[in-house]
Amino acid sequence: MKVAVVMGGASPEHHVSLASGKGIADAVASLGHTAVPLVIDQQGDWANGLHEAIDLLRAVDVVLIGLHGEYGEDGRLQGFLDQLKVPYVGSGVTASAVGLDKHLTKAVLRAHGIPVTPGVRLFGAETSDTEAAVQKLKEADVEFPVFVKPANGGSSFGVGRATDLASLADAVAAAAELDPQVLVEKEMVGREIDLAVLQFPDGRVEVGPPLEIHSDPAQPFFNATAKYDASSATEFVVPAPLTPELAELLNRTALEVFEVLGCKGLARVDFFVPADGKPVVNEINTLPGFTPASQFPRMWAAAGYTYADVVDVLIKTAVAQP
Structure with missing residues (x-):
C-alpha cells in the first residue's frame, strides 16, 4: 500500500512529532509498503504546498498521523481527511477534539462516573x-x-x-x-501508571501491559525535560508491578474511557494511583508519542509486539474501518 505519514505541525510538540513520524515511516517501509512523508511546518503550512499535499493524500491507501497537540490531534486534520475521503489511523473528529481538551474530557468522564483528577x-x-x-x-x-x-x-x-x-x-x-x-x-501523590489501548482489524480492543513512570529525581515532576532529554534519569517500568485487582480495575477503566469518548485505533490512558489504591484518570492521548522509545510502543513490546507489528495493526485497522 501507499501510506502517507503526516508529521510536524504548529503545536509546541512539533519536534516530538517529527521523531514520531520518522519512526512510523521507517516501520511502514520495513513492512513492504511505500511511505509518503508529509510535513506540516511550525506555521501550520504543508511543506509541499496545500494543493500538492491534497493530491498526494488522495493518491494513498491510508494516512498515519504522527502529529501531536493542536492542529493534528484535535480533530482538525481528521475532518480534513474525512472531506478527502481518505482512511486514517486513530480517532475521528469528535473523539479527537474532546480527547485533546483536558477539561472537556474530564467533564465527560465525570458524567459517566469515571474518577478523574480534581x-x-x-x-x-x-x-x-x-x-x-x-x-x-x-x-x-x-x-x-x-x-x-x-x-x-x-x-x-x-x-x-x-x-x-x-x-x-x-x-x-x-x-x-x-x-x-x-x-x-x-497534586496527586502516588504512582503514575499508563495503559496503551489498541484496536485490532477485527474490531476487538485490547489493553497492553501497564507502564509505571519513575521520573528523573533531578526534575520537579514528569516534565518535558524528564520525558525527552537524552540525559534524563526517568525510568519506565513495564510491566508495572500491580496486584491482580488493581490491574483489572485499570484495564477495565481504560477500556471504558476509550469507549465513552468514542475512540478508534489507539490511545494511551494515564492514571494516578494514590495511597488509597483508588485510581483516577489524569488524561487521554488519542495520538500518543510514537517514537521507538515512547511509552505506547514500549508497552506493546512487553506484550511481544515489535514497533513494526504495532504500526501494521494500526494500518490494517484503519483500512478495515467502515
Whole structure:
C-alpha cells in the first residue's frame, strides 16, 4: 500500500512529532509498503504546498498521523481527511477534539462516573485574577500544592507546579501563553501508571501491559525535560508491578474511557494511583508519542509486539474501518 505519514505541525510538540513520524515511516517501509512523508511546518503550512499535499493524500491507501497537540490531534486534520475521503489511523473528529481538551474530557468522564483528577478550569479574566482563582479552588475543595497546565496540549509544555499565590500566578500566566483555557488541578501523590489501548482489524480492543513512570529525581515532576532529554534519569517500568485487582480495575477503566469518548485505533490512558489504591484518570492521548522509545510502543513490546507489528495493526485497522 501507499501510506502517507503526516508529521510536524504548529503545536509546541512539533519536534516530538517529527521523531514520531520518522519512526512510523521507517516501520511502514520495513513492512513492504511505500511511505509518503508529509510535513506540516511550525506555521501550520504543508511543506509541499496545500494543493500538492491534497493530491498526494488522495493518491494513498491510508494516512498515519504522527502529529501531536493542536492542529493534528484535535480533530482538525481528521475532518480534513474525512472531506478527502481518505482512511486514517486513530480517532475521528469528535473523539479527537474532546480527547485533546483536558477539561472537556474530564467533564465527560465525570458524567459517566469515571474518577478523574480534581481541579478547576480558568478562562478569560480568571487567568489574571489570582484571588478569583484561589476562590474557585476553595469551592472545588482543592488546596495547594496544585498543578497548572494548558487545557489543550501535551508533552508537559506549559505545565507548572504551584505551592502558593505567587507561584500560582506565574504558573497560570505560563500556561495561558499556550492556551486561553488553563487547568489547575490537585497534586496527586502516588504512582503514575499508563495503559496503551489498541484496536485490532477485527474490531476487538485490547489493553497492553501497564507502564509505571519513575521520573528523573533531578526534575520537579514528569516534565518535558524528564520525558525527552537524552540525559534524563526517568525510568519506565513495564510491566508495572500491580496486584491482580488493581490491574483489572485499570484495564477495565481504560477500556471504558476509550469507549465513552468514542475512540478508534489507539490511545494511551494515564492514571494516578494514590495511597488509597483508588485510581483516577489524569488524561487521554488519542495520538500518543510514537517514537521507538515512547511509552505506547514500549508497552506493546512487553506484550511481544515489535514497533513494526504495532504500526501494521494500526494500518490494517484503519483500512478495515467502515
